[in-house]
Amino acid sequence: MSVPYNHKVIEKKWQKVWDDNKAFAATDDYSKPKYYALVEFPYPSGQGLHVGHPRPYTALDIVARKRRMQGYNVLYPMGWDAFGLPTENYAIKNKIHPKIVTANNVKRFKEQLHSLGYSFDWDREVNTTDPEYYKWTQWIFLKLFKAGLAYKSEMPINWCTSCKVGLANEEVVNGVCERCGSPVVRKVKSQWMLKITDYAEKLLEGLNDVDYIERVKVSQKNWIGKSQGAEVDFAIAGKEDKLTVYTTRPDTLFGATYMVVSPEHPALEKYKDEIKNMDAIREYQEQAARKSDFERSELAKDKTGVQIDGICAVNPVNGKEIPIWVSDYVLMSYGTGAIMAVPAHDTRDWEFAKKFNLPIIEVVAGGENVQEEAFTDVATGKMVNSGFLDGLEVAEAKKKIIDWLEEKKLGTGKTNYKLRDWVFSRQRYWGEPIPIVHCDKCGYVALPESELPLELPDVESYMPTDNGESPLAAMTDWVNTTCPCCGGPAKRETDTMPQWAGSSWYFLRYTDPKNTEALASPEALNYWLPVDWYNGGMEHTTLHLLYSRFWHKFLYDNKVVPCPEPYQKRTSHGMILGENGEKMSKSRGNVVNPDEIVNDYGADTLRTYEMFIGAFDLSASWSENGVKGCRRFLERVWKLQDILVDGDDFSSDMETKMHQTIKKVSNDFENLKYNTAIAALMALLNDFAKKGSITKGEYRTFLLLLNPVAPHITEEIWNTCGYEGYVYQQTWPEYDEAKTVENTIEIAVQINGKTRGVVALPVDADKETALAKAKEVVADKLTGTIIKEIYVPKKIINIVQK
Structure with a gap:
């Protein structure tokens, strides 16, 4: 009889063996076929790992282990995305320096990951807060600055009233800060911006050359938001100025019965002396400043606005004067900050027009009675009430009106993108210093590359300031410097980079993490890129994925990297929910600590369960009974030793089943079907149990197939049964197609x-x-x-x- 299965002894034993042997270190032998498997590196929080983290890590660990057994030189790295607000907020609350908080969190995370037996190459570990790492983040920023893609601009930002920091639109959820839950208001601030819009078309075109799951591609395309239309100039009556709008439906110009401008539109300041109801507009502007972009653009919200009394616009196609309204659903950060309203053919415009009793003119035939019910975005039908466009189909009318606008110099055809330039400033301490100085004579000047890294100085106080400046602004000895251009007095930039900076290129550093002369050597980049398989959360497909692709394409254009796309394959995983089917959170009391599962049932049980819990790309609810079931499965695998018989080959009655299982498990591991692969191994186990025997050849193959999922137990059984070497050194089993029938x-x-x-x-x-x-x-x-x-x-x- 076999000894009892003791996961605590076995797992510590094999983790030490792997560490001592550097079992999973990628080599610099560039003659071997390579495979680069990547998971999103975590933000090391004080709470440590939750049971959602192991799901993607285990999935790609399975792929990495299988590839090594298939003869590949595998890079499967791990690091820490350690700058950012959560650590700084924790540091402020607990009066501990962010550097110490980060070191403690990383230590805890690493211990937890190690306890799960992942085959990460820890020799290539990176940390975004390491000056030797962020030296190259700063270097990339300088390249962007010198190329005109990093610039400073006065703009309204989302301001968290508690964190006292500017937030990207994506960091505002339902009008509050996603980090702390405090109200977010609008505030004008001078911000560093990255001109990601210059790469909008390249980012779209690149999606044709990669193997991303469809919903990731759709997410990227929707965020970039390419559209074809026209820019149209509406004159301000009696003035030389004009209001320019962008519209995808220039064919509906005859139906434009009013205009709407953003509360931040500069025309309001320019004509404030002529606007008779400026007090009402000022009050409305203050109300709008207390809302996030999300709240303002939400379709379901009640429409509000103020008509400007004192100026109006002229519809360019018919010369009619139309009113101009101020409404917060128009954003200065999108388009031109002004729109033409065609209420007969746009739901939002129709709702606004109905509320304020504005004219509604049908210009595309075929809808319901437009005075009673709007019909949205009519893209077919024929033009009516549209002068020289009457009788034309919509597509033909679009072309004709654009030609007419260009001939009359009243507008032009244009391709537009919903994508906005990337706000790249944070008025906080815990981030990469921006390597720019400001000189009254020379303007914004880049630091010489020889002075990188510009290190984050130690500060007595890293508390956010009430005036919106970074805590670094109070460090006059650090701030005051000399201009690299003229040698005169200058001041350092005191904003720091956002958390997205370090994560936009970390996959490059993994290829050559100790390099002091470059972000990575050309040889390493040529060999390892692109990443063969990248898995991450769907929540990052419109931010991190887009930002990192932008940086990579810029570096490709500058001949730093050898390929235009960073990731050849991108997949995403579903969330693990609590037993009650709700998202895990402390407030709901349904958080599961993976340390407890590892202690009670073993790392291999946790790994097996997280892969067996359901379809990898879908959310699944945690089940304690499911965990116990996977533990019983591994115990039965262990007890197969008791029915082991001699024979290096498959027995005749099991040959077909063995080849079928090799085929299924091999294919399922490649297609994210981990649950059905494990189910196939469970079925095979049942067959052996029913038969009452298993040959050494059959057990050997079974252990090889199970090893990527449950590496500790399979190594121990392999060793106990006297098989040669270690499992991780073996060759992946192959099947004979003819024998699967x-x-x-x-x-x-x-x-x-x-x-x-x-x-x-x-x-x-x-x-x-x-x-x-x-x-x-x-x-x-x-x-x-x-x-x-x-x-x-x-x-x-x-x-x-x-």
Whole structure:
């Protein structure tokens, strides 16, 4: 009898063996075929790992282990995305320096990951807060600055009233800060921006050349938001100025009955002396400043606005004067900050027009009564009430109106993108210093590359300031410097980079993390790139994924990296929910600590369960019973030692099943079907248990197939059974396609339409053989005269008697 399965002893033993042997270190032998598997590196929080973290890590660990057994030089690295607000907020609350908080969190995370037996190459560990790392983040920023893609701009930002920091739109959820839950208001601030919009088309086109799951591609395309339309100039009546709008439906210009401008539109300041109701507009501007972009653009919200009394606009196609309204649903950060409103063919405009009793003119025939019910975005039908466009189909009308606008110099056809430039400033301490100084004579000047890294100085106080400046602004000895251009007095930039900076290129550093002369050597980049398989959360597909692709494409254009796309394949995983089907959170009391699962059931059990819990790309609810079931499965795998018999080959009655399982597990691991791969191994285990024996050859193959999922137990059994070497050094099993096909098949035998038995037949049995065998099986039931015999190959035999 085998000794009991003791996961605590076994898992510590094999983790030490792997560490001592550097079992999973990628080599610098660039002659071998390579495979680069990547998971999003975590933000090391004080709470440590939750059970959601192991799901993607285990999935790619399976791929990495399988690839090594297939002869690849595998890079499967891990690091820490350690700058950012959560650490700084924790540091402020607990009066501990962010550097100390980060070091403690990283230590805890690393211990937890190590306890799960992941085959990370820890020699390549990176940390975004290491000056030797962020030196190259700063270097990339300087390249962007010198290329005109980093610039400073006065703009309204989302300001968290508690964190006292500017937030990207994506960091504002339902009008509050996603980090602390405090209200977010609008505030004008001078911000560093990255011109990601210059790469909008390249980011779209690049999606044609990569293997991303469809919903990731759709997410990227929607965020970039490419559209075809026209820019149209609406004159301000009696003035030389104009309001320019972008519209995808220039064919509906005759239906534009009013205009709407953003509360931040500069025309309001320019004409404040002529606007008679400026007090009402000022009050409305203050209200709008207390809302996030998300709240302002939410379709379902009640429409609000103020009509400007004192100026109006002129519709360029018919010369009619139309009112101008101020409303917060128009954003200065999107488009031109002004829109033309066509209420007959846009739901939001229609709702606004109905509320404020504004004219509604149908210009595309085919809808309901537009005075009673709007019909949205009519893209077919014929033009009506549209002067020289009347009678034209929509597509033809679009072309004609653009030609007319260009001829009259009232507008032009234009491709537009919803994508906005990237706000790249944070008025906080815990981030990469921006390597720029400001000189009154020379303006914004880049630090010489020889002065990088510009290190984050130690500060007595890293508390956010009430005036919105970074805590670094108070460090006059650090701030005051000399201009690299003229040698005169200058001041350092005191904003720091956002958390997205370090994560936009970390995958490059993994290829050559100790390099002091470059972010990575050309040889390493040429060999390892692109990443072969990258898995991450869907929540990062419109931010991190887009930002990192932008930086990579810029570096490709500057001949720093060898390929235009960083990731060849991108997949995403579903969330693990609490047992109650809700998202895990402390407030709901449904958080599961992976340390407890590892302690009580073992790392291999946790790994197996997280892969067996359900389809990898879908959310799944945690189940304690499911964990116990996976533990029982591993115990049964362990006990197969008790029925082990000699024989290096597959037994004849198991050969087909073995080859079928090798094929299924191999294919399922490649296609994110981890749950069905494990189910196949469970079914094979049942067959061995039912048979009562397993040959050494069969057990060997079984252990190899299970190893990527449950590496500790399989290494221990391998060693106990006397197999040569270690499992991780072995070759992945191969199947013979011909041997995956069943040689025999079981077919129901019916008498007068009722099943009376089952017969095992060769797959290619002819009718005569099939009937003869069937009659043997049901001989005692054939008591009458046979009048008909029916044989449907591989399906059924029916004998009719009377």
